[in-house]
Amino acid sequence: MEDEAIKNKRSRLLSLILMGILMLSGLGGLSEVLAANEFPLAVTDDLGRNVTISSEPQSIISLTPSNTEILFALELEDRVMAVSEYCNYPLEAQNKIKIGGFSTINIEKVVSLKPDLVLATGGVQEAVVEELERLGLTVIALNAKSIEEVFENIRLVGKAAGQLEAARELTTKLEQRTKAVTDKAKDLPDSQRPRVFYEIQYEPLMTAGPGTFIDDLIHLVGGVNIASDAAAKYPVYNLETLIERNPEVIIISFWHGSIAASVEGVKSRKRWQIIDAVKNNRVYGINADLVSRPGPRIVDGIEEMARFIHPDLFRE
Amino acid sequence: MYKNCLKKFFHWKLIITYLTVILGLTVVLTTTLGAAHIPPLVVLKILLTKLPLINHLIIPSWSIGEATIILQIRLPRIILGMLVGAALGVAGTAMQGLFKNPMADPYIMGISSGAALGAILTIVFGLTIFGMYTIPLMAFICAAAAIFLVYNIASVRGKLPVSTLLLAGIAVTLFLSAIISFLMYTAGEQLHGIVFWLMGGLWGRNWNHVMMAFPFIFLGTILIHIFARDLNVMLIGEEPAQHLGIEVETLKKIIILSVSLITAAAVSVSGIIGFVGLVIPHIMRILVGPDHRVLLPSSALVGGIFLVWADTLARTIVAPTEIPVGIITALFGAPFFIYLLRTRKRSMF
Numbered sequence: 001m002e003d004e005a006i007k008n009k010r011s012r013l014l015s016l017i018l019m020g021i022l023m024l025s026g027l028g029g030l031s032e033v034l035a036a037n038e039f040p041l042a043v044t045d046d047l048g049r050n051v052t053i054s055s056e057p058q059s060i061i062s063l064t065p066s067n068t069e070i071l072f073a074l075e076l077e078d079r080v081m082a083v084s085e086y087c088n089y090p091l092e093a094q095n096k097i098k099i100g101g102f103s104t105i106n107i108e109k110v111v112s113l114k115p116d117l118v119l120a121t122g123g124v125q126e127a128v129v130e131e132l133e134r135l136g137l138t139v140i141a142l143n144a145k146s147i148e149e150v151f152e153n154i155r156l157v158g159k160a161a162g163q164l165e166a167a168r169e170l171t172t173k174l175e176q177r178t179k180a181v182t183d184k185a186k187d188l189p190d191s192q193r194p195r196v197f198y199e200i201q202y203e204p205l206m207t208a209g210p211g212t213f214i215d216d217l218i219h220l221v222g223g224v225n226i227a228s229d230a231a232a233k234y235p236v237y238n239l240e241t242l243i244e245r246n247p248e249v250i251i252i253s254f255w256h257g258s259i260a261a262s263v264e265g266v267k268s269r270k271r272w273q274i275i276d277a278v279k280n281n282r283v284y285g286i287n288a289d290l291v292s293r294p295g296p297r298i299v300d301g302i303e304e305m306a307r308f309i310h311p312d313l314f315r316e
Numbered sequence: 317m318y319k320n321c322l323k324k325f326f327h328w329k330l331i332i333t334y335l336t337v338i339l340g341l342t343v344v345l346t347t348t349l350g351a352a353h354i355p356p357l358v359v360l361k362i363l364l365t366k367l368p369l370i371n372h373l374i375i376p377s378w379s380i381g382e383a384t385i386i387l388q389i390r391l392p393r394i395i396l397g398m399l400v401g402a403a404l405g406v407a408g409t410a411m412q413g414l415f416k417n418p419m420a421d422p423y424i425m426g427i428s429s430g431a432a433l434g435a436i437l438t439i440v441f442g443l444t445i446f447g448m449y450t451i452p453l454m455a456f457i458c459a460a461a462a463i464f465l466v467y468n469i470a471s472v473r474g475k476l477p478v479s480t481l482l483l484a485g486i487a488v489t490l491f492l493s494a495i496i497s498f499l500m501y502t503a504g505e506q507l508h509g510i511v512f513w514l515m516g517g518l519w520g521r522n523w524n525h526v527m528m529a530f531p532f533i534f535l536g537t538i539l540i541h542i543f544a545r546d547l548n549v550m551l552i553g554e555e556p557a558q559h560l561g562i563e564v565e566t567l568k569k570i571i572i573l574s575v576s577l578i579t580a581a582a583v584s585v586s587g588i589i590g591f592v593g594l595v596i597p598h599i600m601r602i603l604v605g606p607d608h609r610v611l612l613p614s615s616a617l618v619g620g621i622f623l624v625w626a627d628t629l630a631r632t633i634v635a636p637t638e639i640p641v642g643i644i645t646a647l648f649g650a651p652f653f654i655y656l657l658r659t660r661k662r663s664m665f
Binding site: 086101102104200201202203204205206209227229230231232234235236237238239240241242243244246255270271274 | 350351352353380381384385388389390439451501502504506508509512513517519520522631634635636637638640
């Protein structure tokens, strides 16, 4: 165990020196090749950490659902050793070993599996990242805050796993699909941008405010999020303001395997009858994972939101 | 002596009249304040349409949306705030008086954690047995179950020793809190809903919630008021009270039952709003004295006034974002209470 940590440290040191020499010697051509997937290689993750990956990782542990989705989309599923309890997509991910929940990672278990690479996130997992690194594991934290950063992260994972080409191919496709939507939506005049209310839950009434993917997505596909001026990322929203701002489209979150919210339920709320979206039958439901996980399916989310908000512009 | 009593009676009457007027003004005034931008004059006109005799004199100059906001969203919420505040004020006063314990509050019988467990079970398992009122009804049922449990643990041969009752309440609260923590730990996406329910709030309430809570709060409050004089006698101690002809054990049962009823009703529609039930009785005891005949009604009125204003802040201060009202009650109430504690001349009981 300790030996390995030392060995790991030594090899990391070695690769750092190697990198240094390469850079100093100004061998432009060679470092290009390195960037294009020669191990050892160095990457900078979303926490600003410089991580050196000594050899192509054959065993990877993902600590978040979005990381798992990225790995599967890059067809690295055979290298995925273990995932978190919340990793429910694709279905095969559920057959992998579980290393705890999102904020309740079982560090002992992760270490005992001896992965070549761990993909984590920031925020609640920052302490876990530090701990795993201290225990000699190679950890990359992905913490995308925008759609562009999601694509960058897919390429980052591709690079770290020695599959940069596949990652580039994938993100090119995803970017094209996104562009197809945003190109149509970006020049819409304000008068053609419907007011949208996104309901995360009803009791109490919670929506997505500024700084969330959902807010970004509504804007990208040519809508106006009526909660853009809220004072929190996920605020409880005032019912008076909802009626006053009178959304033309209401989109509700469906969580897998839980709660009461349904499109019919929204339409039957007594006080909501005077809202345009209810009057005009424009209440929709969306799988929450598509619009909240910073993974490749965010593009599915964009396309679905676009169809809800501009049904005449975007058809299936 | 007789003259003195009469003076006291008029003095009390004056206090209650003042507070009632202030409560009335509070309701009207806070109805003109809100996140939606409706001119106060329009709000008053909309309110007047609901008064008999003069309603035909008002010419409507507002949209259906504005009428809905005032009559279906803002007004029921204010009325419910008044009811819940009054309920917590009365319940806290009665519990502190009965137990002669300044730390007693309406939640002491495990009501808060019982209600919370009911609400959280509903959220976690997505129960819909009572439609959109599943959360309040489940909260009420589980609160009642918690009270029943505490009561049975504490009763020894038909008697309810106060210290055993307090400890049983604490024990049941801790036990239920452990279950709540476990459910929260494993809740995943529903965690938000649970946290907000625990913080307490009057967001999104409608007239049906008012109708659900009103009968329990009204009946319970009346019942406690009837025994105001007996609560006074209890202040000299259980044994002397028994000698003076008070059925101590019966009184305890009636008060506990009434308090439980009104608190469970309040909690089921508003979540756990702290501070009001603990501190309003103390504030009123400092201001009007320890006699329950004036202390109970004034605690109810001030509890109502206080919670309505706190909730008005909660719904307007960073509108359209809502703040849990429990944050406001403690943030503004605690410093005021500390000020009173430092300057008071009389002792607490």
